[in-house]
Amino acid sequence: MNNLIDILDLTESEIDALIDTANDIIKNPDNYAEKCKRKKLATLFFEPSTRTRLSFEAAMLELGGSVLGFSESSSSSASKGESVGDTVKVVSCYADIIAMRHPKEGAPMVASFKSDVPIINAGDGGHNHPTQTLTDLLTIKREKGRLDNLTVGFCGDLKFGRTVHSLINAMSRYKNIKFVLISPPELTLPDYIKQGVLAEKNIEYIETGDLESAMPSLDILYMTRVQRERFFNEADYIRLKDSYILNLDKLKNAKNDLCILHPLPRVNEISTDVDSDARACYFKQALNGKYIRMALILKLLGV
Amino acid sequence: MNNLIDILDLTESEIDALIDTANDIIKNPDNYAEKCKRKKLATLFFEPSTRTRLSFEAAMLELGGSVLGFSESSSSSASKGESVGDTVKVVSCYADIIAMRHPKEGAPMVASFKSDVPIINAGDGGHNHPTQTLTDLLTIKREKGRLDNLTVGFCGDLKFGRTVHSLINAMSRYKNIKFVLISPPELTLPDYIKQGVLAEKNIEYIETGDLESAMPSLDILYMTRVQRERFFNEADYIRLKDSYILNLDKLKNAKNDLCILHPLPRVNEISTDVDSDARACYFKQALNGKYIRMALILKLLGV
Amino acid sequence: MNNLIDILDLTESEIDALIDTANDIIKNPDNYAEKCKRKKLATLFFEPSTRTRLSFEAAMLELGGSVLGFSESSSSSASKGESVGDTVKVVSCYADIIAMRHPKEGAPMVASFKSDVPIINAGDGGHNHPTQTLTDLLTIKREKGRLDNLTVGFCGDLKFGRTVHSLINAMSRYKNIKFVLISPPELTLPDYIKQGVLAEKNIEYIETGDLESAMPSLDILYMTRVQRERFFNEADYIRLKDSYILNLDKLKNAKNDLCILHPLPRVNEISTDVDSDARACYFKQALNGKYIRMALILKLLGV
Numbered sequence: 020m021n022n023l024i025d026i027l028d029l030t031e032s033e034i035d036a037l038i039d040t041a042n043d044i045i046k047n048p049d050n051y052a053e054k055c056k057r058k059k060l061a062t063l064f065f066e067p068s069t070r071t072r073l074s075f076e077a078a079m080l081e082l083g084g085s086v087l088g089f090s091e092s093s094s095s096s097a098s099k100g101e102s103v104g105d106t107v108k109v110v111s112c113y114a115d116i117i118a119m120r121h122p123k124e125g126a127p128m129v130a131s132f133k134s135d136v137p138i139i140n141a142g143d144g145g146h147n148h149p150t151q152t153l154t155d156l157l158t159i160k161r162e163k164g165r166l167d168n169l170t171v172g173f174c175g176d177l178k179f180g181r182t183v184h185s186l187i188n189a190m191s192r193y194k195n196i197k198f199v200l201i202s203p204p205e206l207t208l209p210d211y212i213k214q215g216v217l218a219e220k221n222i223e224y225i226e227t228g229d230l231e232s233a234m235p236s237l238d239i240l241y242m243t244r245v246q247r248e249r250f251f252n253e254a255d256y257i258r259l260k261d262s263y264i265l266n267l268d269k270l271k272n273a274k275n276d277l278c279i280l281h282p283l284p285r286v287n288e289i290s291t292d293v294d295s296d297a298r299a300c301y302f303k304q305a306l307n308g309k310y311i312r313m314a315l316i317l318k319l320l321g322v
Numbered sequence: 323m324n325n326l327i328d329i330l331d332l333t334e335s336e337i338d339a340l341i342d343t344a345n346d347i348i349k350n351p352d353n354y355a356e357k358c359k360r361k362k363l364a365t366l367f368f369e370p371s372t373r374t375r376l377s378f379e380a381a382m383l384e385l386g387g388s389v390l391g392f393s394e395s396s397s398s399s400a401s402k403g404e405s406v407g408d409t410v411k412v413v414s415c416y417a418d419i420i421a422m423r424h425p426k427e428g429a430p431m432v433a434s435f436k437s438d439v440p441i442i443n444a445g446d447g448g449h450n451h452p453t454q455t456l457t458d459l460l461t462i463k464r465e466k467g468r469l470d471n472l473t474v475g476f477c478g479d480l481k482f483g484r485t486v487h488s489l490i491n492a493m494s495r496y497k498n499i500k501f502v503l504i505s506p507p508e509l510t511l512p513d514y515i516k517q518g519v520l521a522e523k524n525i526e527y528i529e530t531g532d533l534e535s536a537m538p539s540l541d542i543l544y545m546t547r548v549q550r551e552r553f554f555n556e557a558d559y560i561r562l563k564d565s566y567i568l569n570l571d572k573l574k575n576a577k578n579d580l581c582i583l584h585p586l587p588r589v590n591e592i593s594t595d596v597d598s599d600a601r602a603c604y605f606k607q608a609l610n611g612k613y614i615r616m617a618l619i620l621k622l623l624g625v
Numbered sequence: 626m627n628n629l630i631d632i633l634d635l636t637e638s639e640i641d642a643l644i645d646t647a648n649d650i651i652k653n654p655d656n657y658a659e660k661c662k663r664k665k666l667a668t669l670f671f672e673p674s675t676r677t678r679l680s681f682e683a684a685m686l687e688l689g690g691s692v693l694g695f696s697e698s699s700s701s702s703a704s705k706g707e708s709v710g711d712t713v714k715v716v717s718c719y720a721d722i723i724a725m726r727h728p729k730e731g732a733p734m735v736a737s738f739k740s741d742v743p744i745i746n747a748g749d750g751g752h753n754h755p756t757q758t759l760t761d762l763l764t765i766k767r768e769k770g771r772l773d774n775l776t777v778g779f780c781g782d783l784k785f786g787r788t789v790h791s792l793i794n795a796m797s798r799y800k801n802i803k804f805v806l807i808s809p810p811e812l813t814l815p816d817y818i819k820q821g822v823l824a825e826k827n828i829e830y831i832e833t834g835d836l837e838s839a840m841p842s843l844d845i846l847y848m849t850r851v852q853r854e855r856f857f858n859e860a861d862y863i864r865l866k867d868s869y870i871l872n873l874d875k876l877k878n879a880k881n882d883l884c885i886l887h888p889l890p891r892v893n894e895i896s897t898d899v900d901s902d903a904r905a906c907y908f909k910q911a912l913n914g915k916y917i918r919m920a921l922i923l924k925l926l927g928v
Contacts, residue, residue: 052360057658059686061679069392070412073364076390077416080362087682089675089696090392101890104897109676109889112912113683283412284404291407306415355663372695373715376667379693380719383665393695586715587707594710609718 022131022138023315026149026189033318034189037153038160040314041307048081051313054322055084061114062088063106064141065121070283070305071141071150075118078312082322087114104133111135116320119143137319145181150315151282152185154308159239161307162278162300166190170236172199175243175263175288177208182282183243184212191216198224199233203259206249230262235272240265242281242301244288266290273298280304325434325441326618329452329492336621337492340456341463343617344610351384354616357625358387364417365391366409367444368424373586373608374444374453378421381615385625390417407436414438419623422446440622448484453618454585455488457611462542464610465581465603469493473539475502478546478566478591480511485585486546487515494519501527502536506562509552533565538575543568545584545604547591569593576601583607628737628744629921632755632795639924640795643759644766646920647913654687657919660928661690667720668694669712670747671727676889676911677747677756681724684918688928693720710739717741722926725749743925751787756921757888758791760914765845767913768884768906772796776842778805781849781869781894783814788888789849790818797822804830805839809865812855836868841878846871848887848907850894872896879904886910 023029029037044051060079062072067090076086103121107130110117117134119127120141127140127147142148160166171190173183177200187208190196198217200208207226217224227233234240245263250256264287265279281289281301293299316322326332332340347354363382365375370393379389406424410433413420420437422430423444430443430450445451463469474493476486480503490511493499501520503511510529520527530536537543548566553559567590568582584592584604596602619625629635635643650657666685668678673696682692709727713736716723723740725733726747733746733753748754766772777796779789783806793814796802804823806814813832823830833839840846851869856862870893871885887895887907899905922928 057687059683069409073390073413073416077362080388080390081360085388085686085691086390087679087686087692100892105889105891106675108908109911110679112908112915113679283408285408286403302411302415305412309415372712376693376716376719380665383691383693384663388691389693586711588711589706605714605718608715612718 021319023149023319024128024131024138024140025147026152026185028149031192034153034156037311037314037318038157040317041157041310042161044310044313051082051317053083054317055079055082055320058082058084058116058320058322059114060084060086060088060316061110061117062086062090062141063110063117063119064088064090065092065119065126067091068120068142071120074305074308075139075141075312077309078316081309082313082316084316103130106130107134107138116316139315139319145179148181148185150308150312151182152189153311153315154304155182155186155241155280155282156189157307157311158280158300158304159278162303163238163276167193168195169193169238170197170199171239171241172201172233172237173208173241173243174201174230174265175245176206176249177202177243178206179249180243183208183241186241187212188216191220191222196222198222199237200224200226201228201230201233201263202226203228203245203255203263205251205255206245228262230265231269231272234269235274237273237277240273240277240279242279242289244286264288264290265293267292267296270296270298324622326452326622327431327434327441327443328450329455329488331452334495337456337459340614340617340621341460343620344460344613345464347613347616354385354620356386357620358382358385358623361385361387361419361623361625362417363387363389363391363619364413364420365389365393365444366413366420366422367391367393368395368422368429370394371423371445374423377608377611378442378444378615380612381619384612385616385619387619406433409433410437410441419619442618442622445484448482451484451488453611453615454485455492456614456618457607458485458489458544458583458585459492460610460614461583461603461607462581465606466541466579470496471498472496472541473500473502474542474544475504475536475540476511476544476546477504477533477568478548479509479552480505480546481509482552483546486511486544489544490515491519494523494525499525501525502540503527503529504531504533504536504566505529506531506548506558506566508554508558509548531565533568534572534575537572538577540577540580543576543580543582545582545592547589567591567593568596570595570599573599573601627925629755629925630734630737630744630746631753632758632791634755637798640759640762643917643920643924644763646923647763647916648767650916650919657688657923659689660923661685661688661926664688664690664722664926664928665720666690666692666694666922667716667723668692668696668747669716669723669725670694670696671698671725671732673697674726674748677726678724680911680914681745681747681918683915684922687915688919688922690922709736712736713740713744722922745921745925748787751785754787754791756914756918757788758795759917759921760910761788761792761847761886761888762795763913763917764886764906764910765884768909769844769882773799774801775799775844776803776805777845777847778807778839778843779814779847779849780807780836780871781851782812782855783808783849784812785855786849789814789847792847793818794822797826797828802828804828805843806830806832807834807836807839807869808832809834809851809861809869811857811861812851834868836871837875837878840875841880843880843883846879846883846885848885848895850892870894870896871899873898873902876902876904
C-alpha cells in the first residue's frame with residue numbers, strides 16, 4: 020500500500036498495526052522524534068479544514084519532519100486551471116508525502132494515479148475521510164480496549180454524515196457489533212448502507228428517533244451535527260433539534276463507561292457542560308488524531 | 323503565570339526579567355538556538371496581521387521550535403461556527419503554546435480558560451496587544467537605558483490607538499514619567515484613561531495640538547497614524563493631517579537622543595527621509611519585537 | 626551580488642557556477658542537508674503562485690533551513706497601505722533571505738533597495754521571473770549537455786509570455802543559438818526583442834505559424850499556453866488553438882533527443898499522452914527548479 024484513499028483500503032490487521040504504532044508513539048514519543056528527519060509533508064487543502072490540516076502538520080513535526088503546502092485553493096495553481104494530476108506530479112518534486120483535501124469526490128484517488136509519492140485522502144467532498152475513521156477506531160480501542168463486542172450509537176444526521184458512513188463500514192468488519200441509529204426521519208441512514216454492508220454482514224441494528232431511550236444500551240455514542248439546512252421546513256427543525264442535543268440530563272441513564280465521540284467542530288449539538296464528564300472523549304479523539312496520523316505517515320513512508 | 327492576555331498581567335519585575343532575557347538573547351543568540359527544540363507554536367490569526375505573525379514565527383524558529391497555524395479566519399474552523407474555546411482546546415493537542423489574534427475583544431481571555439497550553443494575546447480588537455507593549459518597553463530600555471525619568475510624547479490618534487493606551491498603562495508604573503499628548507481635538511486620549519490611571523497615579527501630562535512646540539521636551543516620541551475615517555468631515559482631516567506627519571524639518575528642535583517609535587505599519591505619518599536619522603528607532607523596534615517574543619515564549623513554556 | 630532581480634544580473638560564469646552547484650546537490654544531497662541550518666527564508670507572495678512558492682520552500686527545507694511568510698496579499702500588511710520597502714525592511718528582521726512575488730513590475734527591485742537581506746525576484750507582473758529562467762537553463766544543460774549550439778523552438782503565446790522573453794535573453798548570450806518562433810500572428814514575439822537582443826547579437830531566428838513543419842529542426846521545444854482572452858475574436862481562437870496543442874502525432878517528425886519544456890501550470894496545451902514520452906522534460910524541469918533555487922539560496926547567503 021502506498022496511499023490511503025478509503026478506509027477499506029486497509030485490512031483489519033493493517034488497522035491493528037496502525038493502532039499499535041499509535042499506542043507506542045503515545046507511550047514512547049522520544050523514540051519517534053527524529054523518524055522523519057529530512058522528510059517533507061505537503062498539505063494540499065483545496066478547501067479549508069483547520070483541524071485536519073493542523074493535525075497532519077503536528078504529526079509530521081512531531082516525527083521530526085517538515086511541512087509545506089496551502090490551506091485553500093485560492094492560493095493554489097488550481098485557480099489557473101491546472102489538473103489535480105499535474106499539481107501532485109509537481110508537488111511530488113517538493114515533498115515525500117501528500118495529504119490532500121478536495122471538495123470533489125475522487126480527487127485524491129485521481130491524484131494517487133499520477134503522484135510519485137504517497138497520497139493520503141484528508142477528505143474528499145461528502146465521500147471519504149479515512150484518517151477521521153482511523154482516529155475514531157484508535158479512540159474506541161483506547162477507551163474500550165477492543166473493537167468488537169460493542170453497541171455503537173450514532174446520533175444526528177446519519178444521512179449526509181460522511182464520518183458516520185465511514186465508521187459504520189469500518190466497524191462492520193469486527194465481531195458482534197450492534198448499531199443504534201438515532202436520527203429524525205428526515206436524516207436516517209441511507210438504504211444503500213442498510214441494504215449494503217449491514218445486510219450483507221448480517222449486522223444487528225435499530226433505528227429510532229429517541230436518544231434518551233436508546234442511551235442505556237450504548238457503549239459508544241457518536242454525535243454529529245443536525246444542520247438546519249437539511250430540513251424541508253423550519254417548524255420541523257425547531258421541533259426536532261433539541262432532541263439531538265446531548266446534555267448531562269440525557270446522560271442520566273447512560274452506562275458509566277460510555278464513550279462519547281464527535282468528529283468536531285461542534286456547534287451546539289453537545290452542551291459544554293458535558294465536556295468535563297469523564298465519558299466525553301471528543302477532545303481525546305482530537306489528540307488521538309495526531310497520533311494515528313503519525314503512525315500512518317510512518318507506514319506510508321516505510322520508515 | 324501561564325498566559326499573557328493584558329500587559330498588566332505582568333509585574334514590573336516580570337517585565338524586567340523579560341527585558342533581561344531579551345537582551346541576553348541579543349548578546350548570545352547561540353545559547354538559545356535549541357531551547358525550544360521539539361516545541362510547537364500555533365499562530366491562530368483570526369484576522370490577518372503579517373508583522374505580528376511573522377515576528378512570533380521567527381521568534382519560535384530562532385529558539386529551534388516549529389510553527390503551525392492559520393493567518394486568517396476563512397482558513398479556520400471558525401467559519402463552521404466553532405467556538406474559540408473549542409478551537410484552542412483542539413489546538414492544545416497540536417501545539418505547546420498558542421499566539422492568538424482575534425477581532426473580538428476578550429477572545430484570547432476566553433480561550434485561556436479552555437486551553438491546556440499557554441495563550442499569548444497577539445491583539446484582540448481595539449483592546450490589548452501586550453507583546454507590542456513589551457516590544458516598546460524593550461526598545462525604550464535599550465535606547466534610553468531606563469524606563470523611568472522620561473518624557474514620553476504620543477502623537478496622532480490617541481483616542482483609538484490601542485498601542486498608545488497600553489503603553490501609557492505600562493509606563494505609568496515607572497517613576498517620574500511625564501506624558502505629552504499630541505493630537506487633534508477629535509482624537510484626544512479618552513477620559514477614562516486620564517481620569518483613571520493618570521489621575522490615580524498622579525502622573526503629569528500635557529495635552530496639545532502642536533507637535534513642533536512639544537518636540538524639544540521629548541525623550542521618546544511615539545507616532546501613530548491619523549486615519550481619514552476618524553474625522554467627521556474631510557475639511558478637518560485635510561487641515562489637520564499634515565500637522566501630525568513627522569519629517570526632518572519638525573525634528574529641528576528635537577533632542578539629539580530623542581527616540582522615535584512607531585508600531586508599524588506606517589502609511590505616511592513619518593516621512594521616509596526620517597528613516598536614516600539616528601533617532602528613528604521604529605525598525606529596531608520591529609527587530610526587538612522578535613527578541614521579546616522569544617523571551618516571552620521561554621517564560622511561558624518554563625524553559 | 627546580493628539580490629537576483631533580473632536574469633541578466635548574472636554573468637554566464639555565475640550561471641555556470643549555479644548550474645554546477647545544482648548538479649552537485651543532485652549528486653550529493655546529503656552534503657547540503659544542514660548548509661542553511663538556523664537560516665530562515667521569507668516567502669512574500671503578494672499574489673499566489675503555489676508552484677514557485679513551494680519550490681522555494683522545499684529548497685530551503687532541503688538545505689536544513691526554515692520558512693515563514695505569506696501566500697497572498699490579503700494576509701499581508703500591504704492591505705493596510707504599507708509600502709513594499711517598509712515590508713521588506715521589517716521582514717529583514719525576521720528572515721535571512723526573501724523570495725518576493727508581486728503583481729507590480731519592479732516591486733522586487735524597489736524592495737532590494739530597502740532590504741537588509743538578499744531579495745530574490747520570484748516573479749513581478751509580466752516582467753521578470755529569473756528563477757524560472759535558471760530552471761530552464763539547468764534543465765537544458767542537464768538534458769543536452771550544453772547551452773550553446775542549439776536550435777530552440779518557442780511555441781504558443783510569444784507576445785505576453787514572460788518566461789519566453791527571459792529565456793530568449795538568457796540563451797542569446799551563448800554561441801550558435803538559433804530560435805524558431807512558432808505562434809499565431811496575433812501572438813508573435815514583440816519587435817523590441819527582435820530589434821533588440823536578436824538584432825544586436827545577430828542571432829538567427831525564424832518566425833512561423835506551423836509547429837509541425839518546424840518540429841524536425843528543434844533541439845528544444847518550449848511550449849506555452851495560448852489563452853483565449855488574447856484573441857480579438859472567438860473564431861480566430863477556435864481556428865488556431867489546436868495548431869498549438871502538442872500531442873504525440875505532432876511529435877512524429879521530431880528528433881529523438883528533443884527536449885520538451887513547459888513552465889507549468891499547463892491547461893491543455895500539451896496532451897497528457899505526451900507525458901510518458903521520454904522527450905517530455907517538463908516535470909523534470911519542475912524538480913530542477915528546486916535544485917537551482919537551492920544553489921541560488923546558497924550563493925546569496927554566501928554559504
